Amino acid sequence: MILMKSLTRSRGSFSNKIEWDSAFPGRNLTDRFYEGLTVEQLMSIYWLSDDSAKTMQSHGSLLIASVGKELESLLQLFIEGEAYPAKKYSIREMTDWSVIGNNVSPCTDIVIIDPYLFAQSDFLYEKNAFKVISKAAGHVKFHPINIVIFTNVQYKDKERYTEIPIKSIQRRLKESLKEMCGAEPNITIVKLPPKEEHDRTIITNYKVFISGDSFKYFDENGKNVSHGRWFDVCSLAHKENRELVINYLHDLQNIINNQEKGLLNVLGDKKSYFLRFSE
DSSP states (O other), X not given: OHHHHHHHXXXXXXXXXXXXXXXXXXXXXXXXXXXXXOHHHHTSEEEXXXXXXXXXXXXXXXXXXXXXXXXXXXXXXXXXXXXXXXXXXXXXXXXXXXXXXXXXXXXSEEEEEOTTTTOSOGXXXXXXHHHHHHHHTTTOOSSOOEEEEEEOSEEEETTEEEEOOHHHHHHHHHHHXXXXXXXXXXXXXXXXXXXXXXXXXXXXXSEEEEESSOSOOBOTTSOBOXXXXXXXXXXXXXXHHHHHXXXXXXXXXXXXXXXXXXXXXXXXXXXXXSSOXXX
């Protein structure tokens, strides 16, 4: 009941009544259905009596339920089967990235904010950055997912600066996610201005993951070497969580808009349903 109240709170212009017979979205659904949605709509559940609902559901992009599957779809907003707005996990007890895999929901977009995501040997990307992204995209099938990464493009290593191999990262991610999901993703990397963002966050349509340390916990032997304390999973079924994330996306949009060199600081496909890129 608490979850349902959260989901239905502040719906509609003048009342909290649910519009069960709404004509939105238009029928029949197409693969371009997601492109016309607002951020709030991309974080909504769709219960549809429509022949194309099952096909769209199979993409793992949005929570779309056909008749009889409504409650099953709500469970994907839960955190490990419980209607928590958020749950903390001890980073130092993590032995892999299953905490993301166990809590992932369908998504059209993954937005990652971590200044030091790639500040390590590229050999370790498979243990950390690439594994994190593949876990977050775990529901996506046969549909291109949009991935936007806000990060530094160089890091200091023993008194010298090392350039991060952006093109190699984009290529390797595209190859691995195409093999896993059945469709090539859109990969965009945004250079973070100095000291612009400190928090380490992963934003998806229905869940947000927040780390007390950069998402590079494991060494070449799989040992957890993080000095962080907490890893948080937040459900966007909770109204306050959702509002905070929408405001955060607004701030990230300002970073894109205010880049000193314009889109020269934005590398890759420049495709997102959460954020806008213009030439």
